[in-house]
Amino acid sequence: MTGNEFSRFLDLLEKSVDREMSAAEIRSLVEEGYHRLACSGEFPQDSRQDLHLLEHLMAELGWQTYGSPTALEKNQPSMAEFGDLTVENCFARGVLRPGCGSYLDCISSTSTQADSLMENLLRHVEVKRQASLSKFSQELPQEAQWLERSDVSILFSRYARRRHDLRFLNAAFKMNEWYLKHTQRTDSEAVHVRFLLALAEQELSAKELLAC
Amino acid sequence: MLKIVLFAPIDNSLYARLVAGELSKTEGVSLEAIVVRSHWNLKRFRSEFGRDGARLLRKIYQKYVLGDARFRNSDNRNLSRFAQEKSLDIQSLKAFAQTKDIPYCLVKDLNDPASEDLLRKVQPDLVAFTGGGLIRANILALPKLGVLNCHTGILPPYRGMDVVEWTSAENAIDTIGFGATLHFMDKGVDSGPIILKRTISTEPKDDFHTIRERLEVVMVELMLEGIRGLRDSTLQPQPQKIEDGRQYYVMHARVKRFAEQQLAEQIKRENNHGSE
Numbered sequence: 001m002t003g004n005e006f007s008r009f010l011d012l013l014e015k016s017v018d019r020e021m022s023a024a025e026i027r028s029l030v031e032e033g034y035h036r037l038a039c040s041g042e043f044p045q046d047s048r049q050d051l052h053l054l055e056h057l058m059a060e061l062g063w064q065t066y067g068s069p070t071a072l073e074k075n076q077p078s079m080a081e082f083g084d085l086t087v088e089n090c091f092a093r094g095v096l097r098p099g100c101g102s103y104l105d106c107i108s109s110t111s112t113q114a115d116s117l118m119e120n121l122l123r124h125v126e127v128k129r130q131a132s133l134s135k136f137s138q139e140l141p142q143e144a145q146w147l148e149r150s151d152v153s154i155l156f157s158r159y160a161r162r163r164h165d166l167r168f169l170n171a172a173f174k175m176n177e178w179y180l181k182h183t184q185r186t187d188s189e190a191v192h193v194r195f196l197l198a199l200a201e202q203e204l205s206a207k208e209l210l211a212c
Numbered sequence: 213m214l215k216i217v218l219f220a221p222i223d224n225s226l227y228a229r230l231v232a233g234e235l236s237k238t239e240g241v242s243l244e245a246i247v248v249r250s251h252w253n254l255k256r257f258r259s260e261f262g263r264d265g266a267r268l269l270r271k272i273y274q275k276y277v278l279g280d281a282r283f284r285n286s287d288n289r290n291l292s293r294f295a296q297e298k299s300l301d302i303q304s305l306k307a308f309a310q311t312k313d314i315p316y317c318l319v320k321d322l323n324d325p326a327s328e329d330l331l332r333k334v335q336p337d338l339v340a341f342t343g344g345g346l347i348r349a350n351i352l353a354l355p356k357l358g359v360l361n362c363h364t365g366i367l368p369p370y371r372g373m374d375v376v377e378w379t380s381a382e383n384a385i386d387t388i389g390f391g392a393t394l395h396f397m398d399k400g401v402d403s404g405p406i407i408l409k410r411t412i413s414t415e416p417k418d419d420f421h422t423i424r425e426r427l428e429v430v431m432v433e434l435m436l437e438g439i440r441g442l443r444d445s446t447l448q449p450q451p452q453k454i455e456d457g458r459q460y461y462v463m464h465a466r467v468k469r470f471a472e473q474q475l476a477e478q479i480k481r482e483n484n485h486g487s488e
Contacts, residue, residue, distance in 0.1 A: 020465045119459075126461040129262055166381055166467060173464040210470040 021177060023206065026199050030054075031064050033196045037189060038066055050193045057200035061207065077106060087114050091121055094128070097137040098144065101151025108159055118159060118168075121152065125171050130178050143188045149179060150194040157201035161208055169205045176202055214241045214443045217336040217355070219322050220248045220305055221343035224279055226291045228342040229302045230432045235340070236312060238436070240443045244334045245315040246305050247327050249344040251276075253320060263462060283425070290425040294432065323348045331355065338442065340435060341397065349399055358396035358404070358449075360438060362431040364424065366409055367393040368457030371402035374468075376420055376427070378460045381471035385414065385478045392427050394434040396449055401459055405449030407438045414479055420472070 021029070034054060037043060043051070055065045082103045090100040104121070107114045125132045133149050140148070153175040160169035176198055183195040216235060220228035228248075235243045261268050274282045283292035302308045309316035315334075319326050322344045331339070331354040339359040341347065352359050365375030366388050376390055391411035398404035410430055414423070441447030463471065 023466075122461075123459065166378075167458070167460060170461065170464045170467045173466055206466065210466065 021180065023203065026203055027061075027063055030058065030196050030199050030203075033192060034058060034065065037193055037196075040189065042189075044190050047190045047193045050190075050197050054193060054197050054200055057197070057204055061200065061203055063200075077102060079106065082106070087117055091117060091124075094124055094132075095135045095137050096133055096148060096152075098140060098148060101148060101153075101155045105151075105155045105158055108155075108162065122156070122168060122171055125152070125156075125175060129174075143186075143191055146179070146182060146186065146188070146191045147194050149175070150191070150198040153179070153198040154194075154201045157198070157205040160205045164209065166209055169202065169209055172198070172202045172205070214338060214439070215244045215334065215336040216241055216338045216340055216439065217245045217247060217331060217334055218243060218305075219327075219339055219341045219344055219347075219359075220246065221345075222251070222275060223248050223305050223318075224303070225275075225305070225342060226280055226295060227428060227432060228305060229308070230291065230295055230298065230300055231340055231342055231435050232305060232308055233300045233302050234298060234432070234436050235439065236308075238440065241439060243312070243314055244336055245317065245330055246309050247317045247319060247322060247330060248305055249322055250318050250320050256321075265462075286422070286425060288422050288425045289429055291428045291432070294429045321345065323351055327351060328354065338439065340439065342435075347397055352397055352399070357442060360407070360435065361395060361397045361402075361404075362434050362438075363393045363395060363402045364427050364431065365393065365402075366391045366411065367395060367402055367406055368452040370460060371400075371457050372460040374463040375460050376423055377463050377468055377471040380420075380475045380478070381463070381467055383474055385475070390414070390423050390427065392430045392434055394438040395452075400454075403452055403454060403457075405451045407441065407447050407449050408434050410434060414475075414482060416479060416483055418475070418479055420475065 034051075037051060038055075058065045082099055085097060085099055085103045087104075087107065090097050090103050104114050104118065108118065128134075133152055134145075136145065136148070153172050156168040156172040156175070160166060160172065176195070179195060179198075183191060186192070218228060218232055218235070222228075232243060232246065235241055257268075264271070280292055280295075283290045286292075306316055306318075308314075315330065317326055317330050323346075328351060331351065335356070336354075337356045339351075339355045341359050341361045347359055363371075363375075365371070365379065369384070369388050370379055379385060379388060379390055389411035391409055393402075393409040394407045395402065396404040396407070410433075412423070412426055412430060438447060
């Protein structure tokens with residue numbers, strides 16, 4: 001094998017080992033998942049809001065949905081919904097308190113007070129990689145853990161758009177690729193729809209930030 | 213006399229051989245010992261594979277299989293050409309250490325107790341770090357002046373990984389530029405006091421690979437200039453403010469493609485500007 005052939009072999013190996021989801025694959029995954037979930041008669045009530053938001057994002061991305069999505073009932077949760085979560089206690093020493101992702105999303109949409117915590121959370125995800133976001137302040141069922149992880153991915157994609165900070169979109173790309181395998185194995189429709197939402201948020205940020 | 217210990221990532225590192233060779237010709241400095249990280253072990257491979265993915269295989273292929281031959285098809289000003297300019301005749305650090313009668317220490321990790329013992333014995337003024345992983349605080353504290361590292365990016369704005377690509381992705385080629393920064397290492401990532409930095413301009417056929425090749429030469433130059441400047445007390449390390457920079461991480465392929473497009477656009481603009 002010559003040097004060039006070996007280099008091409010390494011290219012192929014890189015592509016097969018570091019399996020990257022293309023934008024087209026993500027679109028097809030989200031559209032198929034959305035249609036399956038939207039048609040499901042037993043769709044969990046708690047996830048209706050996620051599905052509704054997903055429809056809006058898909059419409060914004062120009063992807064196929066059933067008709068035009070109706071207006072969103074509420075865009076942001078109120079701070080009262082987060083109980084005693086604070087910037088100081090929602091993520092510390094690698095331990096995540098339930099609701100951290102949504103809470104930081106809410107805080108960072110209006111202020112910069114969580115910016116240094118966002119840096120810590122980014123470092124945690126990038127350094128620990130697949131082992132990140134695995135410690136919670138209380139025992140959580142598997143389903144709730146995966147919802148929390150997708151919430152952090154959603155937070156990263158939105159934060160990337162708000163701050164025009166590609167580093168957070170970069171991390172969201174990686175997180176969603178790590179989480180894909182699990183999501184394909186799970187039966188939880190709540191986890192499925194939240195993951196699809198995370199992918200749609202990622203693609204919206206990619207559309208905005210990676211356009212030349 | 214400025215006493216120096218060289219830290220190297222592998223025995224045949226061209227960067228480390230160039231620094232060793234040039235230091236041995238420099239007046240007023242004395243290369244007291246060479247510490248080299250040994251070949252791969254499973255733990256290190258797993259850790260780096262987790263971080264870098266399959267591109268680690270290319271890195272291993274280039275470093276261990278190709279060695280200096282990786283520069284064969286390049287007409288860039290790269291380390292190989294620089295080595296020719298400097299008439300470098302060192303094939304391995306071990307052989308060089310034997311010829312010069314310098315202690316040579318092969319360690320699994322540069323933070324091993326053997327490194328610490330050697331530094332305590334030699335009591336160097338400086339460690340010249342030419343790669344080989346993170347250095348822990350107990351090692352950083354031993355040389356009188358500190359541990360010198362040359363980062364392939366401009367500090368303080370661009371700390372961490374893949375910063376050549378990040379500079380392009382963030383459209384900062386004009387404002388910050390591609391470059392290298394010599395700094396003292398501290399507990400943080402590329403956050404220690406800055407000694408020297410230098411930017412390079414882009415060339416019409418550039419891609420990230422050719423830019424990195426030229427930056428490798430700048431890194432050797434800065435390391436040597438920095439050591440001379442510290443020897444002569446003409447350089448004063450400037451502390452960095454943490455808030456003046458950000459840390460960057462391994463770039464995802466989709467962001468990298470965007471960075472490549474940005475670089476191509478920038479070069480096109482420069483070419484158009486030059487031909488007007």
